[in-house]
Amino acid sequence: MQRHLISAADLTRDDAVLILDTAEEMARVADRPIKKLPTLRGRTVVNLFFEDSTRTRISFEAAEKRLSADVINFTAKGSSVSKGESLKDTAQTLEAMGVDAVVIRHGASGAPYRLATSGWIDAAVINAGDGTHQHPTQALLDAFTMRRRLIGRDAGLGEDLSGKRITLVGDVLHSRVARSNVDLLHTLGAHVTLVAPPTLVPVGVESWPCEVSYDLDAVLPKSDAVMMLRVQRERMNAAFFPTEREYSRRYGLDGDRMARMPEHAIVMHPGPMVRGMEITAEVADSPRCTVVEQVANGVSIRMAVLYLLLGGNEPAVSHARANASEEK
């Protein structure tokens, strides 16, 4: 493992599988009466959030606390980009306080990379979402969810997602979740297809390791998992698509469309969902939809990442990892 987690593209197949396997160990902690490990006792982790995200912050915080880390929450919403020095100054302040890891969410693409590479601080940096660039722990929790559902909880250990067909639908252009997932799923051997109106696909997408389609109905029957991306209503005003209803008709997932998916296929969403536009209540509430599991899995994945980045050389919980490690 490397010292930082900035981009899903930085993970090798073995790194990624190690994280997923470690997360399975971590998930068992959640089943215990006392959901806590002493692993990061005496370590300080700061959640540095320049952009609102209650869900991600709480998920990281839960992960940190379950590993017994000391947690500092720092929110500095709004002012960061207009006052660029705040990132550097804030980082150095935290460094001076002896922080071991920084979990950073920032509105500017590349901010975590700058934090990790500019010599401003020594702490490990974990990207909790930067601009429209990357959100690697989201991709990891998505892959974890897919592996559990499509392969199995125990059967999946040591496995990647080879041969699985994953479809991502929606605002790819502005989505760090899409970028992270394309990178990670490709690394894990999955076949990825992006589906969106052409206005929401970035120029330059042809270099990505995936296919692009404008036709959701054609792709659905060939999908093992369909991940709906959030579409912000304000995109409509910027002429990315004509109306909410037209978007919904062409790219929304409703019960009829879900019926065209293979029986085993799952529906995913990083949340928060815009019900009625990108996904209907019928789909969102169906047993095939994994939104709630994704949230729970997020804590396990973040525990695994924190544990591995902060020097976890020994198996975190049991010795189940030992065999997998020897394969490398």
Added chain:
Amino acid sequence: MSKILIRGAKVLGGEPQDVLIEGSQIASVGVGLSADGAEVVEAAGKVLLPGLVDLHTHLREPGREDSETVLTGTRAAASGGYTAVFAMANTFPVADTAGVVEQVYRLGQEHGYCDVQPIGAVTVGLEGKKLAELGAMHESAAGVTVFSDDGKCVDDAVIMRRALEYVKAFGGVVAQHAQEPRLTEGAQMNEGVVSAELGLGGWPAVAEESIIARDVLLAEHVGSRVHICHLSTAGSVEIVRWAKSRGIDVTAEVTPHHLLLTDELVRSYNPVYKVNPPLRTERDVLALRAALADGTIDIVATDHAPHPHEDKDCEWAAAAMGMVGLETALSVVQETMVETGLLDWAGVAERMSFKPAEIGRAKGHGRPVSAGEPANLTLVDTAYRGSVDPAGFASRSRNTPYEGRELPGRVTHTWLRGKATLVDGKLT
């Protein structure tokens, strides 16, 4: 009268000759000139060029003296071999009145390192709505002939048309920053493969090309001349080539950094590479070099854009756009154009002195190296190799993309009207 004999220099890269300066003028050029009573500068092996002229410099004074002043900027220019620079209008206050341009002009004359020829804003406050007093700026002591809202595009077609027509009265030229504003909202870097991956807002080539296409057609329609600032894409080259073949009076410039660097560097998220227009692709770089070689692009202009450290030592999106360039321009041109065989030194003189002086109507600059001409000269040690150390810059700012990079060539001497501003690489 002071006399300086430059002995054995390759004038414009040709056979070694001696050049005798008397007072502010070149007295004679020949072989074996007498050194009698003259200070001798041994120049064997070096290349002597007419003093370089930069049609696109940001001196920041008035208003942003923390990044550059007329004094520090002209010292940087002299270090880079320049004897005249055209100072862009996007200062605070904007150079949109006779008063501001005269102040900038006067500071240049007082400091004496380099002639400063102010560029006047096309529109009041660079707001693109109302023409600035172009005639008054021309008639001022600064004698403004080049007008530009650089940093912003004159995007209103009617305002652009009027400006092009209006400056014909006094032989002026409008220098356009070609950037369609709606297509570049939120733009952070070249739109393409790298921007898609990095998740940074794209600045598409078509935003530049569509404005250039419009403006050359406007220039043709009203019979005016137009100059395109910092052209950066292969498509822009094609449009300018077409316009010239049609007889349209268009000139164009390319910056040194667009001749050398590509958007791949943005993968570092290091804002030192953040510039407007953005660094493009390898294909664009090669097209720009070819166009500069064949004359489609007329000149090299630095777009020297100094910024204080704090405006670059931050996350990419928050960083200011621009790079300093005066002190490295000739080296970059040597590497990208001379050492690749695309241009000889006479060609460099054409594109970095003669032609920019002609476009900007800079009196006394861009003149031949011959008897009776003003002694505006630059001596270059072309054999020099060394890595760029911004700590040694005369510019107040250090935002160079070349820190630690090895570049060839070094300006050793610069003379402004016979007065040395740079001797053995040191400012006087």
